[in-house]
Amino acid sequence: xxxxxxxxxxxVNFGTQDLRFGELINCTFHRCSFANGSLDELTxxxxxxxECDFRxxxxxxxxxxxxxxxxxxxxxxNLFVVKFDACKMTGSDFTGSTMDGISIIQGDWSYTNLRHxxxxxxxxxxxxxxxxxxxxxxxxxxxxxxxxxxxxVLAKAKLQDTDVRGAKLDGVDFKSFSVAGMRMDxxxxxxxxxSHGAKIK
Numbered sequence: 001x002x003x004x005x006x007x008x009x010x011x012v013n014f015g016t017q018d019l020r021f022g023e024l025i026n027c028t029f030h031r032c033s034f035a036n037g038s039l040d041e042l043t044x045x046x047x048x049x050x051e052c053d054f055r056x057x058x059x060x061x062x063x064x065x066x067x068x069x070x071x072x073x074x075x076x077x078n079l080f081v082v083k084f085d086a087c088k089m090t091g092s093d094f095t096g097s098t099m100d101g102i103s104i105i106q107g108d109w110s111y112t113n114l115r116h117x118x119x120x121x122x123x124x125x126x127x128x129x130x131x132x133x134x135x136x137x138x139x140x141x142x143x144x145x146x147x148x149x150x151x152x153v154l155a156k157a158k159l160q161d162t163d164v165r166g167a168k169l170d171g172v173d174f175k176s177f178s179v180a181g182m183r184m185d186x187x188x189x190x191x192x193x194x195s196h197g198a199k200i201k
Contacts, residue, residue, distance in 0.1 A: 009015060015057075110148075135176075 003023040010030040015037040024044040027154040038054040048069040050097045055073050060153035068088040074097045081101035095114040100118065114137055121141045127188050128148040135155040139162050146166040155176035163183040184192065 015053075 001021050002019075004027050005025040005150045006027065007112045008028045009032050011032065012029070013033045015033050015035045018032075018038050019042055020038050020040045022039075022042050024042070024047050027044075028048045028050070028132075030050045031052065032049070033053040034057045035053045035118070037054075038058050039062055040058050042059065042062040044062075044064045045185075046134045049067070049069045049072050050157070051070070051149065052072045054077045056076045057074075057136045058078045059082050059099065060078055061082070063083045068090075069092050069138075069198055070088065071091040073090075073093050075093055075095045076168045077094075077097045079094075079097050079099050079102050081103070082099075083103040083105070084107060085103075085105045086199045087107045089107060089112055094117060095113055095115065097117075102119075102122070104122065104127060106126055109132055110128050112132045112172045113127070114132055114134050115157050116136040116138075117134070118138045118186055119142050120138050121128045121142045122139075124147060125143050127144075127145045129152050130148050131151045131153075132149075133153045134157050135153045136157060137154075137177075138158045140158050144162060144164045144167050148168045149164070149172060150168050151171035152169075153176075154172060159175050159177060159179065160181040161183070162181075165183055165188070166187040167188070169191055172191075174192045179192060
């Protein structure tokens, strides 16, 4: 068990260090590498990770509260039962990462790459997914109420029994995915109809 507080790191390789069960508070990491590292059950609070490399890292059971992961690479990372609470994840890439049991509470996930992510039955209410790439993602039975999905890419996403009531869907291409079983509100059904050429008076 260790604790780093109010530290700043640039271009440091943490991938070879054992960071399990550690605590990071008010730290900033710029272009640091955690690739293939052990970060199981790590806790971060009010930290900033900018352009950091988490490829292949083990983050199982880690908890992150009000931290920012801006333009970070999580490709192939293990995010099993990770908790992101009110975090800023803008521009980060989650290609091929394991997200089973993940908890996402509020936060800004704009411009993230979540292609083919498995988010079945997830409670994602109120999260900002502005221009996020969710193409091919499995969102069946997920709760997306009141999310900001403006300009989000949902091509071939699985949305059976997904609840999107109250979510912002402006600029979403409704022709690129099936709405069968989706729970939509009146405003969204109008957007859907207009995208298919209907004239609403």
